[in-house]
Amino acid sequence: MRVKICGITSVEDAELAVDAGADALGLVFYPPSPRSVTPQQAAEIARAVSPFAVLTGLFVDAHPQEVEAILDQVPLNLLQFHGSENAPYCRQFRRPYIKALRMKPELDPLEAMAAYPDARGILLDAYRKGVPGGTGDTFDWQRVPQNTNRHIILAGGLTPDNVAEAIAVAQPQAVDVSGGVEAAPGRKDAGRVQAFIRAARACAPSAPARAGKVEFTQGV
Numbered sequence: 001m002r003v004k005i006c007g008i009t010s011v012e013d014a015e016l017a018v019d020a021g022a023d024a025l026g027l028v029f030y031p032p033s034p035r036s037v038t039p040q041q042a043a044e045i046a047r048a049v050s051p052f053a054v055l056t057g058l059f060v061d062a063h064p065q066e067v068e069a070i071l072d073q074v075p076l077n078l079l080q081f082h083g084s085e086n087a088p089y090c091r092q093f094r095r096p097y098i099k100a101l102r103m104k105p106e107l108d109p110l111e112a113m114a115a116y117p118d119a120r121g122i123l124l125d126a127y128r129k130g131v132p133g134g135t136g137d138t139f140d141w142q143r144v145p146q147n148t149n150r151h152i153i154l155a156g157g158l159t160p161d162n163v164a165e166a167i168a169v170a171q172p173q174a175v176d177v178s179g180g181v182e183a184a185p186g187r188k189d190a191g192r193v194q195a196f197i198r199a200a201r202a203c204a205p206s207a208p209a210r211a212g213k214v215e216f217t218q219g220v
């Protein structure tokens with residue numbers, strides 16, 4: 001099971017996540033978030049962290065010039081779009097990307113993910129009106145489609161205590177967590193990060209109906 005630790009704001013937290021076995025780290029470029037980083041902070045994290053950790057830049061309906069400016073300063077391996085960006089928007093940066101879908105009750109995830117055929121993964125997150133992510137809320141894991149070969153990343157309110165059940169129900173290829181492994185908003189708790197990754201890794205691999213694992217592409 002692949003694990004992404006999102007909302008990394010310091011070199012110290014990046015290193016503790018990678019040392020605990022995280023596959024990918026999320027850097028939030030969304031100033032209203034308590035986990036937001038500046039391009040300078042992100043570049044410092046990128047310089048310090050292992051080259052084998054996939055650095056993911058997270059954006060919410062950002063102006064394309066803003067994304068390009070950050071890409072000029074920070075060597076991001078993967079982009080994550082968490083707003084209402086459409087596929088042409090997402091692919092214009094010519095980088096591997098994952099698209100976050102917020103699981104509003106009326107959303108049909110299969111239909112929604114079909115709009116992003118070139119996304120490397122689809123991150124399914126909880127929906128809360130007016131809050132684009134990092135809500136700490138869960139959603140009904142039974143809603144995660146099983147009849148798809150897309151790479152599903154499960155997010156939303158995951159913790160060391162519920163991640164095993166979430167994986168058993170949703171059968172994702174990867175899990176993503178932010179608030180559930182924090183000591184305070186924007187600051188990770190080493191023990192919770194370790195416990196989360198241990199619990200996720202202990203789970204059986206995803207169901208064979210899926211095409212494969214999430215490929216957190218390196219070195220774009």
Ligand SMILES: O=C(O)c1ccccc1NCC(=O)[C@H](O)[C@H](O)COP(=O)(O)O
Nearest residue numbers: 006033132133134136156157177178179
């Ligand atoms: O983490 C944030 O503050 C955030 C703000 C705006 C958009 C997205 C954000 N986080 C995205 C993530 O990938 C989170 O890991 C995901 O939403 C789950 O968060 P949580 O429920 O706290 O585990």
